[in-house]
Amino acid sequence: MTIVEIINVTKSFKDTEVIHNTSFYLKKGRIYGFVGPNGAGKTTMIKMILGILKPNSGKITIFNQPVEHNSDNILSRIGVVMGPSFYGHLDAYENLKLIANMKGLSFDIEKLNEYLSMLGLKDVKKKKVKNFSMGMKQRLSIAASLLGDPEILIWDEPINGLDPQGVIEIRRLVHFLHETKGITFFISSHILSELDKVITDVVIINYGKVEFFGSCNYLLQEYNSKNLEEAYLSCLAGWR
Numbered sequence: 001m002t003i004v005e006i007i008n009v010t011k012s013f014k015d016t017e018v019i020h021n022t023s024f025y026l027k028k029g030r031i032y033g034f035v036g037p038n039g040a041g042k043t044t045m046i047k048m049i050l051g052i053l054k055p056n057s058g059k060i061t062i063f064n065q066p067v068e069h070n071s072d073n074i075l076s077r078i079g080v081v082m083g084p085s086f087y088g089h090l091d092a093y094e095n096l097k098l099i100a101n102m103k104g105l106s107f108d109i110e111k112l113n114e115y116l117s118m119l120g121l122k123d124v125k126k127k128k129v130k131n132f133s134m135g136m137k138q139r140l141s142i143a144a145s146l147l148g149d150p151e152i153l154i155w156d157e158p159i160n161g162l163d164p165q166g167v168i169e170i171r172r173l174v175h176f177l178h179e180t181k182g183i184t185f186f187i188s189s190h191i192l193s194e195l196d197k198v199i200t201d202v203v204i205i206n207y208g209k210v211e212f213f214g215s216c217n218y219l220l221q222e223y224n225s226k227n228l229e230e231a232y233l234s235c236l237a238g239w240r
């Protein structure tokens with residue numbers, strides 16, 4: 001089942017086109033890596049999927065509904081990580097509670113505690129977020145994205161700034177959520193060796209154009225490569 005569909009999408013900022021007539025789709029239960037060089041258009045694409053930015057042309061649907069009608073009922077089915085943004089003067093627990101309220105979710109103290117534990121934040125839940133390290137904020141972003149049991153998690157650089165233990169914990173979390181709840185993931189990251197451990201499918205974007213879209217197996221075959229990093233470099237270098 002297709003849950004996100006991007007059809008011939010183009011996006012310009014002023015007169016610079018940064019996404020060119022791009023199409024791909026996300027199927028339920030798959031784990032997509034969204035990769036490409038700095039400035040390729042990943043964050044822009046993610047913002048369009050979420051309805052934060054509007055394409056100049058083309059169409060995006062989520063759960064078979066156009067993004068522009070992106071009502072609360074769609075947003076509550078999506079969990080997002082996009083750079084930590086929290087209230088510094090509130091603690092971790094209060095921030096999650098606030099986000100749950102804003103998403104219109106019923107307050108579930110056990111769930112909040114479970115997410116904080118899962119992300120290794122149980123001991124610091126009463127600490128003000130302004131005193132969090134970057135990795136702790138990143139963990140809190142991931143916890144926040146899980147509120148409301150979303151069907152799809154869209155994570156823009158989720159493991160930026162995480163310590164090695166944190167990276168392993170997130171890897172386990174992805175596997176756990178995928179296996180137990182069949183959650184779909186769309187994860188943008190530059191850490192290809194790590195993505196390689198979790199993803200089933202890849203979207204490679206370069207200068208606002210999709211250069212590859214398909215399963216990891218197909219990617220490795222296509223570029224006669226041993227791993228994601230090698231295939232990625234070959235794809236972008238135009239080697240075959």
Ligand SMILES: Nc1ncnc2c1ncn2[C@@H]1O[C@H](COP(=O)(O)OP(=O)(O)OP(=O)(O)O)[C@@H](O)[C@H]1O
Binds near residue numbers: 036038042044
């Ligand atoms: N609000 C904006 N106004 C003007 N240009 C923008 C804006 N946002 C992004 N861009 C430009 O669009 C292009 C794509 O940027 P984007 O942030 O989507 O890249 P990215 O793939 O997420 O890069 P990174 O890997 O560094 O996060 C870049 O050239 C960027 O300068």
Ligand SMILES: [Mg+2]
Binds near residue numbers: 042043044156
């Ligand atoms: Mg980005």
